Amino acid sequence: MEILKAATDWAKAEVFSTRFFILFAILFIIASVGFWQLGKTELAKAYIVPLLVAGGLLMTIGLGLFFTNKSRITQFERAYNSDASAFVASEIARAESTLKEYTVVFKVVPIIIIVAALLIVFVNTPTWRAISITTIAMMIVILLVDGTAHARIEAYNKQLLMTDKPADSQ
Template sequence: MDILKTAQDWAKAEMFSTTFFIIAGVLFVGASIGFWQLGKTDLARAYIIPVAVAGALLLTIGFGLFFTNKSRVTQFEKAYNQDASAFVQSELTRAESTLKEYKNIVFTAIPLIIAACALVIMFVNAPGWRASMITTMAMLIVILLIDGTAHARIDYYNKQLMSAEKQE
């Protein structure tokens, strides 16, 4: 098994996946502009800032992850050629840490925040609060969708790393 190719393929798949954060961010910013230009009701006008902020956050996440993973593709080869065993160990540590973060943040905290937002929507009728909570829920759902596939990829990558470690 060529663990370097596996690592590079994983990073390239992550780069592709992060473009969906960028696309979602652009859509959110576009929706904010639409609410700004076409919004007539108080609720429609209340969406302008929360949707713009969510779009900016998604764009920041997308570009940050894209450029991080882009640099990893070249760094992987250098690190692997220097010391293959140390490369596998460091990647294994990073992958396991990332899997724990997914468990705690993506699959525990985000659903709890979505539930809290839903409760606020049920009990608060102010347009600003409703728009903010609905926007937060929409943004977090986008993150869950994208990170769900990223979790599956890093889990597979982690298993490949464990297999490579055993072969050494």
């Protein structure tokens, strides 16, 4: 039963964490509207679409993760009650798969940030500057939220692995 509490706590923490994607999405969209209404320079006007796109992407990520993890909370209890050892095994597989995905994220996102920074330096048009700066801002948000999510799934995976050992001997 302890592992069910750990799984539920992890999913609840994920639901809370994904709200930050939604919050930043709203901020990006508000900034886009602000540039649309108040932007006087060519550079200010160039931010309208990139911020709107970044806000839309963050909103999609946030809502997708929010509803996925929210539904997991109830699924965990049913899966655990039907077969606890199968639940632990499936969660271990899912957690390890997710950890591998984070390894890719933590390599690809910095590369995207570097490319965007180089575009700022070498391409001197307002549109590309706005796209690059917005991309960097969005990638930083992703790194911040995913960094904490990675730490949580890593701790959760360790709990699962510790729980799996005694389950094998029973």
